[in-house]
Amino acid sequence: MSISLERRYADRLEQFSARHAFLVDLAMVLALMGCATLGGSLTLPSADPPDQDKTATVLMGVACLVLLKHRIHPRTTVVVAGGCTVAAVVLGYLVTPLLLAPVMAALYWLAALTDRRSTRAYGLTTLVAVTLAAVFSDSMNHVSLLLRTIGPIFWLMLPLAAGKMTQLRRAYLRSVQARAEHAERTREEEARLRVTEERMRIARELHDVVAHHMALANAQAGTAAHLALTHPEQTQKILTDLTGTTSSALRELKAALGLLRQDDSGDGTGPGSAELEPAPGLARLPELVSACESAGLEVTVTTEGEPQPLSPGVDLTAFRIVQEALTNVTKHATAEAARVRLAYTGSRLLITVTNDGTSKPEAPQGRGFGVMGMRERAHSIGGELCAGPRPQGGFEVTTALPLQPTTLPEGTTP
Numbered sequence: 001m002s003i004s005l006e007r008r009y010a011d012r013l014e015q016f017s018a019r020h021a022f023l024v025d026l027a028m029v030l031a032l033m034g035c036a037t038l039g040g041s042l043t044l045p046s047a048d049p050p051d052q053d054k055t056a057t058v059l060m061g062v063a064c065l066v067l068l069k070h071r072i073h074p075r076t077t078v079v080v081a082g083g084c085t086v087a088a089v090v091l092g093y094l095v096t097p098l099l100l101a102p103v104m105a106a107l108y109w110l111a112a113l114t115d116r117r118s119t120r121a122y123g124l125t126t127l128v129a130v131t132l133a134a135v136f137s138d139s140m141n142h143v144s145l146l147l148r149t150i151g152p153i154f155w156l157m158l159p160l161a162a163g164k165m166t167q168l169r170r171a172y173l174r175s176v177q178a179r180a181e182h183a184e185r186t187r188e189e190e191a192r193l194r195v196t197e198e199r200m201r202i203a204r205e206l207h208d209v210v211a212h213h214m215a216l217a218n219a220q221a222g223t224a225a226h227l228a229l230t231h232p233e234q235t236q237k238i239l240t241d242l243t244g245t246t247s248s249a250l251r252e253l254k255a256a257l258g259l260l261r262q263d264d265s266g267d268g269t270g271p272g273s274a275e276l277e278p279a280p281g282l283a284r285l286p287e288l289v290s291a292c293e294s295a296g297l298e299v300t301v302t303t304e305g306e307p308q309p310l311s312p313g314v315d316l317t318a319f320r321i322v323q324e325a326l327t328n329v330t331k332h333a334t335a336e337a338a339r340v341r342l343a344y345t346g347s348r349l350l351i352t353v354t355n356d357g358t359s360k361p362e363a364p365q366g367r368g369f370g371v372m373g374m375r376e377r378a379h380s381i382g383g384e385l386c387a388g389p390r391p392q393g394g395f396e397v398t399t400a401l402p403l404q405p406t407t408l409p410e411g412t413t414p
Contacts, residue, residue, distance in 0.1 A: 021071065029064045032101045036060035039098025056093055059084040063102035070109040075122055081106040082126035089133040095148075097155050103130065104159040111163025112170075119160065127156045204320075204373045206253075213249030215331045217242055219295035241294035248291075252280075281315035282342070285322065292326050298337040299326060305344035313405045317377045318351060321385070324370050325353035325397040333357035333395060349401045356394040374399070381405035 037060060063084035070077045085103040089095055097104075103126065111119045131152045135145065220242040227235045289299040310318065322340055329338045335357025343350040371387045374397065378385040383401040390396045 022068075025068050025070070028105070029067050032067065032105055033061060033064040035098045035101040036064060039094075039096045039101065055091060056088050059088045060099075060102065063106075067102065067105055067109075070106060071113070074106070074110045074113045075118060078103070078106045078110045078122045078126055082129060086129050086133045089130065089137050092138050095130075095134045095137065095152055100130070100152070100155050104155065107156060108159035108163040108166075111160045112166045113163075116164075119164065123156075123160050127153060127160075130156060200376070204376060207370070207373055213245055213252070215327045216245045216291050216295045217249070219297075219330050220245060223294075223296050238294055241291065245291055245294075279312060279316045280319050281310070281312070282318055282322075283315075284319060285340070288319075288323055288326065292330065292338070295330055296336065297326070297330055299340060300337070301340045301342070303342045303344075307342075308344050308349075308403055310349070311404050313381055314349070314401055314403060317381055317383070318349060318399075318401055320377055321351060321374045321397070321399055322353060324374050325387075328370050328397075329353075329355045329357070329395070332359055334359075335394065347403050349403060351397075351399045351401065353397045354390065354394060356392075358393070371397075 037057065039060075063081040066077050066080040081103045085100060088099065093099060107123055107126065110122055114122075131149060134152045135148050137148075220238050224235045224238040224242065227238070285301055289301060292299045326338055326340075329335055333355055335355035338353060338355040341350075341352040341354075343352075374387065375385045378399050378401060381401060382405060383399060385397070385399040387397045388395070
């Protein structure tokens with residue numbers, strides 16, 4: 001608690017100093033002038049005071065007034081303050097911290113505002129000059145040579161160290177602020193990326209649900225209208241299947257929208273939450289085949305190798321790719337049959353969906369969102385997908401999926 005209070009008051013003091021720099025500098029100069037004047041009147045008990053009182057006052061006044069320019073010209077300030085201090089010591093004034101106050105302030109600002117090279121050059125030169133003046137000054141004859149040397153060095157090294165610590169602290173605070181700003185920018189970019197990825201995932205899911213069921217419903221309705229007069233019993237069965245297709249579409253749309261309406265609690269008890277169905281997988285292939293057959297497309301499914309368990313993400317991706325491939329056959333091809341081949345090889349699942357039909361005249365040119373969505377789904381779990389016309393006629397979709405999803409390299413977008 002005390003540390004936070006000290007930090008708060010220190011920050012407020014720095015802010016006040018930045019807003020009212022001249023007033024702060026003027027108050028500092030007046031305080032140092034008083035210290036220097038008092039220091040000029042001090043003498044050792046056995047020593048006589050010097051006669052040049054006015055000279056000392058002028059020298060210390062100049063040393064203090066030059067500090068008003070320490071923010072702009074810290075090197076010049078040290079040179080002038082140091083020269084005035086050396087002159088006062090040579091005139092016989094006693095070397096005390098009060099007399100050294102102006103040059104100590106100048107050294108502090110030199111270390112705080114300049115680079116290390118300037119601090120060493122100007123600071124050490126000033127320190128040596130003042131120390132030599134103290135060693136050979138008549139006012140220090142009654143003091144041992146050791147004290148005459150150590151005293152000025154100690155008092156002048158203190159502001160240099162304090163100024164350098166201030167400079168390091170400011171550099172540290174700047175680096176902390178820069179890291180915080182970088183982290184904030186990175187967090188915002190990551191949030192935007194997550195929103196984009198989630199939007200694309202929802203778009204793929206809705207496309208698969210709507211496109212598949214609407215294509216099947218359209219095909220079933222067209223077949224029923226064609227057979228209504230000649231085959232009423234078969235028409236009745238197709239209409240029953242059409243009801244199941246639309247119901248399935250509504251259920252999957254409700255599930256997809258329910259995920260969007262779930263609250264952050266994740267327990268499904270928030271407002272608007274509903275009982276959601278499990279994500280579809282390859283176990284629902286018979287249902288998909290039956291729906292396609294009711295729309296006039298005969299689908300043959302063959303499995304090679306020993307079926308292995310799939311992770312939920314891979315299972316959903318495999319089902320959606322097969323679903324979209326069969327939907328494209330229903331919508332864009334004249335084929336009456338399609339083949340689905342599932343091959344389990346090692347750690348991968350190979351899926352091939354082929355048909356021998358030709359494109360319908362009204363079918364749009366290009367691959368559209370269907371093929372692009374299938375490729376994005378495959379890439380999102382570390383798989384690959386190829387789709388295109390077959391040399392012997394028809395169309396083929398081939399994909400290789402890992403049995404367990406893999407993480408994409410950083411920076412890649414599925």
